[in-house]
Amino acid sequence: MSQTTAAIRAQALESLLTERGLLDADLIDDVIVRYNERVGPMNGAKLVAHAWSDVAFKKRLLTDATAVVNEFEFSGGQVDKLVVVENTPDTHNVVVCTLCSCYPWAVLGLPPKWYKDPAYRSRVVREPRSVLAEFGTFISTEKKIRVWDSSAEIRYMVLPEMPAAWQGRDVDSLAASVSRDSMIGVTVLDAN
Amino acid sequence: MTDVPQPSLEKVLSEHLQPPMANGEVLFEAPWHGRVFGMAVALHEAGVFNWDEFQLQLIDVIKLWDRTASDADEYQYYEHFQTALQQLMVDKGLLSREDLALRQTHLANLPHGHDH
Numbered sequence: 027m028s029q030t031t032a033a034i035r036a037q038a039l040e041s042l043l044t045e046r047g048l049l050d051a052d053l054i055d056d057v058i059v060r061y062n063e064r065v066g067p068m069n070g071a072k073l074v075a076h077a078w079s080d081v082a083f084k085k086r087l088l089t090d091a092t093a094v095v096n097e098f099e100f101s102g103g104q105v106d107k108l109v110v111v112e113n114t115p116d117t118h119n120v121v122v123c124t125l126c127s128c129y130p131w132a133v134l135g136l137p138p139k140w141y142k143d144p145a146y147r148s149r150v151v152r153e154p155r156s157v158l159a160e161f162g163t164f165i166s167t168e169k170k171i172r173v174w175d176s177s178a179e180i181r182y183m184v185l186p187e188m189p190a191a192w193q194g195r196d197v198d199s200l201a202a203s204v205s206r207d208s209m210i211g212v213t214v215l216d217a218n
Numbered sequence: 219m220t221d222v223p224q225p226s227l228e229k230v231l232s233e234h235l236q237p238p239m240a241n242g243e244v245l246f247e248a249p250w251h252g253r254v255f256g257m258a259v260a261l262h263e264a265g266v267f268n269w270d271e272f273q274l275q276l277i278d279v280i281k282l283w284d285r286t287a288s289d290a291d292e293y294q295y296y297e298h299f300q301t302a303l304q305q306l307m308v309d310k311g312l313l314s315r316e317d318l319a320l321r322q323t324h325l326a327n328l329p330h331g332h333d334h
Contacts, residue, residue, distance in 0.1 A: 029248060031326070032297055036250040038321040039304060040257060042313055048266065054256035057263075061255070062245050125277045127295065136245055136255075142295040144284060178273040 066135035067206035069100045070183055073110070073133060074209065075201035078188045087185070088112055100132040108133065109174075112185040113214070117170045120158065120211030121182040122150045128176035130183050134209060141210065151175070161212040184211040191217035251296040258303050267306055275309075276302040 027035070043049040073094065077084035087094050091108040108130050111119040123129065124147050129137040140146050150157045154171045158164070165171055174182040186208040192200060207213040246252035262269050279302045283293070307313040 027294065027297055032294065032300075033248065033250040034325045035322055036254050036300060038318060038325050039300065039313075040253055041325070042317060042321055043257060043261070043307075046312070048312060049257060049260055049264070053260040053264070054253060057256040057259045058246070058252045061259075126273070126280050127276070128273070139247070139295070142293075144293050178270050178277075 061131075061136060065100070065131060067133070067204075067209060068201070069098070069135075070130070070133035070206070070209045071201040071204035072197075073098070073183075074185055074204045075197045077110075077185055078192075078200055079197050084185075091183070095132060107180045108183060109180055110183050110185050111172070111174060113187045113211070115169075115187075117172055118158075118165045118211065118214070119172050119174060119182075119184045120150060120154055121174045121176060121184060122147060123176040124148070124151060125175075125177070128178055128181055130176075130181040133183055134206060138206070158212060161207070163213050165214075184209050186211075186215050189215055189217040248296075254296050254300045254303065258299065261303075261307075266312070267310065272302060272306055275306050278302070279305070 040049075040051070040054070044051050073087060073091075077087050083094075087110050091110040092106070095108055111121075113119055123141075127137055127142040129141065146157065151173050154173050155165060155167075158171070176182050186204065188200070192203065195203075203215070205213060205215065208215050246255065258272060261267065262272065276299065279298045283291075283298060287293070304313065304315075304318060308315055308318075
């Protein structure tokens with residue numbers, strides 16, 4: 027389907043929905059603005075920064091992330107059940123949705139394009155090390171890689187390892203340094 | 219039409235967090251991607267369907283594509299997204315395939331510039 031055809035198809039759907047009173051065009055605008063401006067990986071980054079700074083918080087995040095996220099009341103939706111998996115010196119975690127595009131919107135925003143593409147969805151399970159290498163992430167063969175397959179029921183987020191050089195920084199400054207890709211697990215953070 | 223719960227936006231916004239690096243990506247590559255996404259979320263928030271219902275529909279659509287697409291076909295996520303949304307609306311008896319097809323043909327045949 028060409029982009030023009032696809033755009034007209036979308037327009038046809040929208041015009042029918044609004045005409046029949048099923049939807050107000052303003053509501054569509056509202057959703058777009060909300061996701062563009064307020065829902066994004068800065069929410070997840072905040073959780074990560076808190077976890078690094080507060081052992082008790084980290085423990086709660088790893089045992090019941092859903093409850094912790096609900097306390098923060100991010101405006102994203104799509105986190106009925108969130109599980110946070112921790113990267114350690116022994117294990118690196120990476121997240122995928124092999125079936126479609128399940129992703130924890132409230133903490134990471136909408137998924138990047140590559141996350142939804144068939145190549146990533148099928149390959150990261152079979153050959154995680156090579157896929158990560160394509161992201162420029164080289165995981166030592168001594169380290170185990172675990173791949174987590176998200177579903178409509180459970181969504182995953184990675185708690186990356188904090189670079190040692192960041193020790194002593196405050197929560198806001200840490201949060202500003204946490205990348206989205208590190209919370210999907212396709213990159214690791216480095217101090218530079 | 220709907221009461222969207224946004225309890226603590228102020229709280230989130232007041233945290234003065236800088237967006238993290240690698241966050242400079244464009245959310246929707248084409249305007250229609252955003253419209254389609256917005257329609258699905260707004261309909262869900264208006265209580266027209268549960269998100270799980272939509273998700274299952276989307277999984278089916280993508281599964282079919284994965285099985286039948288040739289290497290030459292380009293994967294267009296938001297096309298699948300819209301297909302799933304339309305199927306759900308048709309299943310619920312809120313729209314018909316015929317109406318959708320007619321409207322699409324009608325819009326496609328409009329002279330350029332008449333749709334704004």
